[in-house]
Amino acid sequence: MTHPSLLDQARQWQVLLHSGRATAADRAAAQAWRQAAPEHEQALREVEGLWSLLGQIERPTEQPQVRVLRRRRHWAAPLACAAMLLLALWLPRGTWIGLYADISTQPGEVREVRLADGSLLTLNGDSALDWQFVDGRREVRLYRGEADFQVAHDPARPFIVRAGEARIRVTGTRFDVRLEEGGVDLAVSEGRVLASSEGCEPLPVVGGQQVQWRGGALQAPQALDGRQRLGWQRGKLVFRDRPLEQVFAELERSQSARVLFVDEAARRLQVTGVFALDDPQAVLSSVETTLPVRLVRLPGLILVTSRR
Structure with a gap:
């Protein structure tokens, strides 16, 4: 397929x-x-x-x-x-998800929701999730995008987040989960979580660490670059030698236009810079002036081609 x-x-x-x-x-x-x-x-x-x-x-x-x-x-x-x-x-991305998610955001929208247990969830743009609190457990499923979790401490009721093949279990801490086509990223700001997936032992991840799931496999923890990884929580897009493909994937959470690469070489070009989350046009302008690419703007679509 x-x-x-x-x-x-x-x-x-x-x-x-x-x-x-x-x-x-x-x-x-x-x-x-x-x-x-x-x-x-x-x-x-x-x-x-x-x-x-x-x-x-x-x-x-x-x-x-x-x-x-x-x-x-x-x-x-x-x-x-x-x-x-x-x-x-x-149909536009997320059309079907929007039918059954408890909460969702549009590109460029950041939204907070306070759960019944006192936990605070912050959704990045173009994200969707739902939650269920039953039988002594608290469970959230992330269907699309990214969310920051500030979990109310309750040892008697574990807080579980599912995203793709990833499973994250905590009793009270703060962490960020991002679900993308390539896999799942977990960044822990405070406390300790247990990260796992089907067929693997739970892996402890502590504040200041991040882990990734790729192809369903859980990778080893790495040091967290919070300034870059969590910049959206401060209203910033922070890139340090990031491939252009990843930059545009993140930018799609801030704007409705999709990005399509015409040639593969442009995907690997690297971007460094700090931009306002609510000003995606600044990113596009910077890319055009600093990289050998041309952006062709169409209704709802941006084509990226190498400039020859």
């Missing part, structure tokens, strides 16, 4: 090419992206197939009515499935 991030990029190219606004340069860029890797070709083929299937749902037929009805019954289930898959690709 094609990776979701590639399908998302292919979806964006398909929307652009069928928008009626695509220029010759856009079509050339789309073709270059398609030919950059076999995985890109496969992703575009899958998206094009779903686009074609959806078009068949409303395609008129000249067959007799009785045969039309029989054909509709025969194709109803496959076409309905195709339509659902296509909607999953084309």
Whole structure:
């Protein structure tokens, strides 16, 4: 199965090419992206197939009515499935999550919520979670994005956070959890937590440390660079030799436009700087003036190409 991030990029190219606004340069860029890797070709083929299937749902037929009805019954289930898959690709990110999360934020929105036990949760932009306090336990599930947890101390009721394959257990402390396509990041500001995942022993992580889950595997703890990792809590975006791909992934929590890299070389360019969380345009301007890249701004989409 094609990776979701590639399908998302292919979806964006398909929307652009069928928008009626695509220029010759856009079509050339789309073709270059398609030919950059076999995985890109496969992703575009899958998206094009779903686009074609959806078009068949409303395609008129000249067959007799009785045969039309029989054909509709025969194709109803496959076409309905195709339509659902296509909607999953084309709807804005987080559309389905928003239907069942207890709380969610839009890009650029930071929101606090006080739970019944006194714990304070702060959600970064473009994040979603829900919680359940039953049977002597407190449990939160992070579906998307990032949240800071200041957990009220209660040894009798452990506080558990689940994010992807990560499981974090505490009784009272402060920590930050970020769920991304590549995995889960945990940063502990105060106290001590137990980090684990399916099939691995709980790993103690103390204040001033961070750990990552990659491919479901829990990595060894590392020293926490709180100024950079937790800058959003102070209204800042702090980057120190960060790959441009990671910078834009973080920037998407502050703005609604998605970012699409046309070539792979631009992803690895490094960025250093401190920016206001509520001013994503400052990041874009800095990237354009300091790096050999060109940003093509489209409605809801930014294309990143190397400047030659």
